[in-house]
Amino acid sequence: MDANPRLQPTIEDLELLARVSQLLNEVDLDKVLSQVIGLAAQAVGATKASLFLHEGGQVDWNHVFTMRDLSASESVRVVSRVLHEGFAGWVYRNKKGDIIYDTQQDARWIVFPNDKTPVRSALCVPFISDDHVLAVVTFVHDQPRHFTPYHLRFMTIIANQATIAIRNAQSVTNLSAQRRQLQSTLDSIADALFVLDELGHIIHVNPTAVALLGERHSAQVVGYHLSRYLGEDSLLRPVLEIIEQRSDESMWRLDTRSDRQGRDYQVTMSQWEEPLRGIRGYVVVMHDVTTLRDLHRFKDEMLHIASHDLRSPLSVVTGYVNMIALDTPDPNSPVHEYVDIIKRNCERMSGLIDDILRVERIKSSPLELHAETDIEALVKVVLVNMRPSAESKKQRFEAQINLSGVPHLVADPVLIRQAMENLVGNAIKYTPEGGLVRVYAGYDDRRFTFVVQDSGIGIAPEHQPYVWEAFYRVPQSVAKEKGHGLGLSLVRNVIARHNGEVTLQSSVGKGSRFGFWLPLHTPPGS
Ligand code: ADP
Secondary structure: OOOOOOOOOOHHHHHHHHHHHHHHHOOOHHHHHHHHHHHHHHHOOOOEEEEEEEEOOEEEEEEEEOOOOOOHHHHHHHHHHHHHHOHHHHHHHHOOOEEEOOHHHOOOOOOOOOOOOOOOEEEEEEEEEOOEEEEEEEEEEOOOOOOOHHHHHHHHHHHHHHHHHHHHHHHHHHHHHHHHHHHHHHHHOOOEEEEEEOOOEEEEEOHHHHHHOOOOOHHHOOOOEHHHHOOOOOOOHHHHHHHHHOOOOOEEEEEEEEOOOOEEEEEEEEEEEEOOOOEEEEEEEEEEOHHHHHHHHHHHHHHHHHHHHHHHHHHHHHHHHHHHHHOOOOOOOHHHHHHHHHHHHHHHHHHHHHHHHHHHHHHHOOOOOOEEEOHHHHHHHHHHHHHHHHHHOOOEEEEEEOOOOOOOEEEOHHHHHHHHHHHHHHHHHOOOOOOEEEEEEEEOOOEEEEEEEEOOOOOOOOOHHHOOOOOOOOHHHHHHOOOOOOHHHHHHHHHHHOOOEEEEEEEOOOEEEEEEEEEOOOOOOO
16 A cells, blocks of 8 residues: 555646546547546556446447457457456446455456466456446556555546546447438438428438439539529429428428429428427428329220220120020020120120229319209218118118208219219128118218218228229129229219318228218319
8 A cells, every 4th residue: 555645636636537527528439448548547557457348238349458468369258257257347246446455365356377467456446327337447556555545536536527428429429320320221212312401401312312403412412402403393393382381280292293304203291300409491202103103194094995995896796796686586595595694794894884984084074063962862862772772681771860951062963972872882782781881971060071881891901092093902802792993983083073082991890981071162173
């Protein structure tokens, strides 16, 4: 022990503390660790020092500083043994610092056969954060009784300071690792991504977005306002329009097109905000849907051609088949049976063509009739028309209609009735015998609502978004019931043309609630 152990800190000690505090701003973990050890070793007059950093309960081998010159494999062996049986392990488990005044008298000091420098005394302190030992530092000296309780107290203070510095540096290291990970994810996605500030200046872009703007490097784009790119291409115009509206919504979906590249995009735009720094802006993701749009256009054209061009040959076939029947006077001839089969199939085909044409007509032509429609009377007609089908399947057919006083609706009554009948018809069709079909109709000051609930087979969530599309049929129902998959597409088109919306809740094996609402005061689009 020192002849006269110090009790008060010296100027040098205070200076050391100040220098460790300065490391709080240092973000390089290696630098923090080596400087802390170097400064501290100097302060306690140690001949050498070592440190083990613990991360998530494991020794962080990137940050092991040993006092011996060891190979990597030797280092693992020595550090593991010291941490299990040695002095550093004792400090680690007890979460408090200690001194070995004489290594020859203390079993906690392990002597390795190839130790070059003799160690006679040691001081070891833990760096503790949130009750976890982050690191353990050991200082050694070649003379016994070199370290004093004052050194231990002082090193404990240094350790507290250093813990904060290590935590800060670790957070920054973790953050920058996450940032790099995020960056490479964003760089590799095929969608174009823009991060904008509140006014529409570009803060960040990924390579797809850079290419979309006709540039090669993000540096040519970042910092500029979106309006810079509006001259040659209206791609970003809808985005800018939303920014200029300064609306309170947090998310938008919109469509846009690049004239320069001749491609269509579906855009998802959301607001971001950093309240602490008082800044906000937008994240814009553009998904290329050109192929999908082309396919849709192609499908529509094919449907159009098929439905129109099939009609006339079909009526020719039906005409000639009737003539064959007339020219076959023998009622027992098998020809009549063949003719019947041909006629039945022609009728099925013509029904399908009618359905396609109806969907086509609703999509593309103006609504034929805008009449003041008594919606209550219309619902009653639907109930009367549909009841017999439900009864033939022994289903309970119930109605809850609250429409007295409902204002007249400007609508195409034939199409609206057809839409209602399609929903009720499906409910009856996809509900087994003896099931329940219940029709609700009501209104509030803004909307008329129509819902059909059934206790039928239901629809799995993954199919629900698609049932409204033309020709889509849920695979499970195909085997059970006949259909073309056009009814719901017709309903959706009719309702959309009247500025309303369709609704669906369903659960497999329990039943479905198909419905729609119509605005009571807006005239339908034409
Ligand atoms: P279709 O009934 O002619 O097949 P729709 O367009 O009317 O065509 O319906 C599309 C698909 O939606 C149906 O094939 C069926 O799988 C499903 N579906 C419609 N209504 C119901 C219902 N009430 N319950 C269960 N499935 C339904």
